[in-house]
Amino acid sequence: MFSEKRTTSRQETCSDANGTMPSCAPLAVPYVPFQQNGAKKYSQTDALNNGTLFPGLNLPFKAKATGRNVVDNALSELQALEFVVAELNLYLDTHSDDTEAFELFKQYSAMEAEARKKYEETYGPLTLSAAATGDKYNWLSESWPWNYPETEGGAK
Numbered sequence: 640m641f642s643e644k645r646t647t648s649r650q651e652t653c654s655d656a657n658g659t660m661p662s663c664a665p666l667a668v669p670y671v672p673f674q675q676n677g678a679k680k681y682s683q684t685d686a687l688n689n690g691t692l693f694p695g696l697n698l699p700f701k702a703k704a705t706g707r708n709v710v711d712n713a714l715s716e717l718q719a720l721e722f723v724v725a726e727l728n729l730y731l732d733t734h735s736d737d738t739e740a741f742e743l744f745k746q747y748s749a750m751e752a753e754a755r756k757k758y759e760e761t762y763g764p765l766t767l768s769a770a771a772t773g774d775k776y777n778w779l780s781e782s783w784p785w786n787y788p789e790t791e792g793g794a795k
């Protein structure tokens with residue numbers, strides 16, 4: 640068993656790649672340490688490329704040590720923002736007292752909403768509800784957003 644003193648010093652010296660364990664974690668029972676508060680974060684594009692917002696959780700498959708590079712266009716920017724909002728949401732589920740993460744969540748949510756609005760104004764709706772509530776899109780005569788060629792639909 641970990642003593643209280645030993646656990647406290649371990650928590651103070653852990654890097655982002657190491658979580659914390661309770662002082663009375665039982666022996667021989669699998670346990671996933673909690674992610675620490677205030678963990679370092681990737682930019683939204685790097686988060687999408689690496690599959691996580693948090694570098695400490697970036698445990699790539701050994702055969703592929705680096706993230707892929709997402710095409711730089713309006714749609715990939717929106718997807719990166721959506722990804723960061725989803726990652727922060729999951730983080731806040733277990734770290735509800737992390738006010739810095741909550742402020743980032745609000746900031747990225749606003750950025751995502753603005754990027755979605757601009758994208759849909761330019762290229763058309765991205766969801767069924769957006770198509771149902773919009774009045775600019777002629778759904779049967781125009782190309783659907785996912786059918787635009789690579790040079791359209793956000794690949795400017």
